Amino acid sequence: MKLEADTHCHTVASGHAYSTILENAKAAKERGLKLIAITDHGPSLPGGPHIYHFGNLKVLPRVIEGVIILRGVEANILDCDGRLDLPERYLKELDIVLAGFHTFCYPGGTVEENTRAIINAIKNPCVDIIVHPGNPEFSIDIEKFVEAAKDYDVAIEINNSSFTVSRRGSEENCLQIAKKAREVGARIAIGSDAHICFDVGNFEKALKIVEVAGIKEENILNVSYLRLIDYLKDKGRDFSFIKKYQEY
Ligand SMILES: [Zn+2]
Ligand SMILES: [Zn+2]
Numbered sequence: 001m002k003l004e005a006d007t008h009c010h011t012v013a014s015g016h017a018y019s020t021i022l023e024n025a026k027a028a029k030e031r032g033l034k035l036i037a038i039t040d041h042g043p044s045l046p047g048g049p050h051i052y053h054f055g056n057l058k059v060l061p062r063v064i065e066g067v068i069i070l071r072g073v074e075a076n077i078l079d080c081d082g083r084l085d086l087p088e089r090y091l092k093e094l095d096i097v098l099a100g101f102h103t104f105c106y107p108g109g110t111v112e113e114n115t116r117a118i119i120n121a122i123k124n125p126c127v128d129i130i131v132h133p134g135n136p137e138f139s140i141d142i143e144k145f146v147e148a149a150k151d152y153d154v155a156i157e158i159n160n161s162s163f164t165v166s167r168r169g170s171e172e173n174c175l176q177i178a179k180k181a182r183e184v185g186a187r188i189a190i191g192s193d194a195h196i197c198f199d200v201g202n203f204e205k206a207l208k209i210v211e212v213a214g215i216k217e218e219n220i221l222n223v224s225y226l227r228l229i230d231y232l233k234d235k236g237r238d239f240s241f242i243k244k245y246q247e248y
Contacts, residue, residue, distance in 0.1 A: 001211075005035040005222040006201050007129060008074065008098060008157065008191025013040040015047025019197035025064040031201035035225040037070035037096045044076050044085035044105045054090045062241045068225065072096035074131060076105035080113050082120025084127075091126035095237055098157070098191075099124070100131035101138040108138055115141040119148045128235060129189045129221075132159040132166075134173035142176050150186040155221050155231070161193035163205035171209070178213030187231070189221045 009024050010017035019027075021038055028036045038060070041048040057071035071094050075084040084091070084099055091097050099121045101108075106117065118140055121127055133145060133156060149156050158178060162170035181188055188210065194200045210220065221228050233239050 001207055001217060001220075001223065003190060003201075003203055003220070003222050004033060005037070005225040005228050006033055006192050006194070007037045007096065007189045007222050007228065008039050008131065008159065009036050009194045009200055010040055011038060013049040013053055014195070015041070015045075015049075017195035021060065021069065022064060023197040024194070024200050025067045025069065027197035027200040028067045029065045033067060033201050035068040035070065035228065036200060037072045039072040039074040039096065039098050041102070042073055042075040042085040042105075044078065045102055046104055051086065051090065054086060054094065057094065063245055068242075068245065070095040072098065074098040074100065076100070076102050077117050077121050078106060080109065080117045080120070082117050082122075082124060084121065084124065088126060095239070096128050096232060097126050098129045098131045099127045100133070101135060103137065106138065111139045111141055114138045115144055118145055122148045122152050122154045125235070127154055128232060129155040129157050129191075131157045131191065132162050132170065132193070133157070134162060134170045134177050135167045136169045136173060137167065142173065142180055146177060146180040146184060146186050150184045153187065155187040155189040156181055157189050157191050158206040158209055159191050159193050160203050160206040161199070163209070166193070174209050175213060178209050178215055181219070182213050182215045185219060187221055188215055188219055
């Protein structure tokens, strides 16, 4: 399976990532990607960018090195109410909003509390993708989570880094999530979660999980960059620039 878009990439702005937007765009071009989302961590993660970073993303060109650049965030879920660490007026201006649990930002709780937190984040109309929900550090009720994602039409991420450098022990949960997603027909997004340009578009391990779970191509958002854009448009995001891009 070939993916046209990477929905999850970090830059130096995250504080613990090592490439620039230009380096990521060049790497994406080399890998044959048509689109990448720049999704640096929300401001509550230690070393993460100040809130102004997100307000100023408007200075980014829409296309760099022939690759469409989405202005995004990987926001932190802060509590059981599913509150995020970026105010709504900022979230609304972005092209894509990812949300998930991160150490230092969310205290962690019982399975019931974590499930409540993640489902409340799903209910936030600004949230497009829930990232790395299989993290064993923050156990959730997988059935309830996937059903809520399906009901509210929020995509579930299968995160490639969860099987390489981060969140050890994620495989089993991710496979279970992927199987449940296939069963109910929930949407999947595959993200590299690259913290350096060499990993942009690296989906190898995540694709294996998706394959084992039997997820169909039609349920994977970023198989086609236009499918991803249509999904984000349906969520009220403004992609009027795309028309201009396609004309030239
Ligand atoms: Zn990170
Ligand atoms: Zn990330």
